Amino acid sequence: MRALNAVDFDLNAGEVHVLFGENGAGKSTLISMLAGATSPSEGAIYLDGHTMNFDTVARAKSHGVYTVFQEFSLIPTLTVAENMFLGQEPRAGFLIDHGEMRRRAQEIFDTLGFALSPSAQVASLSRAQQQMVEIAKAFHGDLKVLILDEPTASLTDREVDHLFAFIQQQKAKGVGIVYISHRMQEFARIADRVTVLRDGAKIGTVAMTDTDEAHLVEMMTGRAIAEIYPVIATMPGEVVLEVNGLSTPGVAPSSLSLRAGEVLGVAGLVGCGKSRFFRAMMGLTAHQTGTVILKGQDITHLSTREIIRRGLYYLSPDRKAEGLDLAKTSNDNLGLNVVTSGTASKRGWITWRVVRERVAEIADRVELPHDYRTKYVSQLSGGNQQKVLFGKAFGQDADVYIFDEPTVGVDMGTRAALYLKIKSLAEAGKAVVVISSDLPEAINLSHRLLVFAHGHVTAELARADATEDTVLKHFFVESEPTL
Incomplete structure (x- = not known):
């Protein structure tokens, strides 16, 4: 069985395009190809009209395609700043400029509204704070495409507000954003279009202004939203x-x-x-x-x-x-x-x-x-x-x-x-x-x-x-x- 079967997907500059579907629908497979983590067996990926072969994540990043995966890729024994700039450390001659690295990390945190210390060891952070570090890692490069996989799963509402404000800033700069989430209530706030996948196939793409949660659920599952929540027929006892x-x-x-x-x-x-x-x-x-x-x-x-x-x-x-x-x-x-x-x-x-x-x-x-x-x-x-x-x-x-x-x-x-x-x-x-x-x-x-x-x-x-x-x-x- 193919994880992804002949899926067409396009992303415009300056838009948030949501990928929506059940677990196993093919969302992770699609973004792993876009991110350079895996290679497609068929089809092609185009960036600015040019065919691309992203055989590694680093190669995708070199072309401005950054991905924040749902599974964290942090090194617990390093500091927050060291994780953010791993492989791209600022230099002072032959040495790593740790002061500059911390300063630039703090600038990103201030912009995002994340209460993090660049000097903190990642192992000491909560899951929500580690999620913030993963998100912040993507914002110090030359972005063209940003892929966010369940970025708000561990964030408070205030932190989500800061993230969405920053997403709007990136949209204004012409960055195309692929956004994956099961939280449909977020879509109305940030989505321009939604593509629904089911069983590795594309069901359709709709403008967010032309759809609602009930329609998206029906596209995703083939069932009306009223069928999702069961009637619990009990009379409470002692x-x-x-x-x-x-x-x-x-x-x-x-x-x-x-x-x-x-x-x-x-x-x-x-x-x-x-x-x-x-x-x-x-x-x-x-x-x-x-x-x-x-x-x-x-x-x-x-x-x-x-x-x-x-x-x-x-x-x-x-x-x-x-x-x-x-x-x-x-x-x-x-x-x-x-x-x-x-x-x-x-x-x-x-x-x-x-x-x-x-x-x-x-x-x-x-x-x-x-x-x-x-x-x-x-x-x-x-x-x-x-x-x-x-x-x-x-x-x-x-x-x-x-x-x-x-x-x-x-x-x-x-x-x-x-x-x-x-x-x-x-x-x-x-x-x-x-x-x-x-x-x-x-x-x-x-x-x-x-x-x-x-x-x-x-x-x-x-x-x-x-x-x-x-x-x-x-x-x-x-x-x-x-x-």
Whole structure:
């Protein structure tokens, strides 16, 4: 099967052209050819009307084609400035001019509005800060074409605003920008045209002014957007989780209760404290006050491992750093929680036949293709990695599942599949929390919605009252940040 089949794509000077499609649609293959990472088996690439053979990334850069890949290419032991100018270091005679390198790096950060130190070691940076460094690397060359692959995945809203302002500046200079994102809400802000790919083929190119999200989803998946979010037909039962006055650095004392069979949506801007609150509940962040009661038992001061064993499960938004072992196969990852949960043990001995059977059942449940089950997780697409992460959650029988940004970096088709898994959990009587920066996701999956802003809960809304306009008003409640 061809990853990309006879795709025609054109980019005008001074435009943002979005590439849109599910994981596996061919987006990464196309940009890897444009970036010089791989060579096409057929067809040609033209730049300013001249045929180009970008056999390396360096050759593409020498012609002004810069790419910010979704996977970081930073060297952890070097400083931010050293990473930015690697291979292009300014010189003072025979020596590298480190002072000039830091000065030029700082100029780029100031222009982009990124709060970074050129002297900081990359290993000390958060994922969001490393994302900023990757983006900044592209802005010190002679740009003609800039390719951005999921550039806002780890950025706060303010940082996204700075990035989009800089993109507009580059457009004004005549730079052509190829932009890949699953965040359709961004398209209206920056896109001039959108090309949709499906199964390695081009479905069509449309002007952003002539389309909308519903039309783009239908082009991408072949399904109407109304079919993406399932109806979760449950009547919430008894209370299984009670949180009273829980606080952690950055989050004021907050409370909630959660019932069996209920899906609780949690919405708020990046940095509002919604994730920190639930991480404190899991013992992943130090809590300052409050109690957590699960099925009538106080689990406030237990270890994270014991909290999970008691029936409260947390799915991290960072699948690579906290959720998956990239150097192991999908089956190995899926088997981990089966083994640690004790469901495959008898008298202290692990029955590996039972483990294999449970792993196969879980892989089927999350619709992980058979060929991917024995592959290293690092070799899978983001959507399939997320399926493995979901599968790990099913390795034990929890009472409450907390899904933190469950579809980050995942295409709409895979989202629909994961939403069905959330539906099946709720309808099986499990309590589910969906923490999401994607407002339509948080609203459409939930029975009830909590809104966080400035480190505290600003609203609790029934599903019927949780319209986008209503929720957004609670995002911007004036309040001093909680320290």
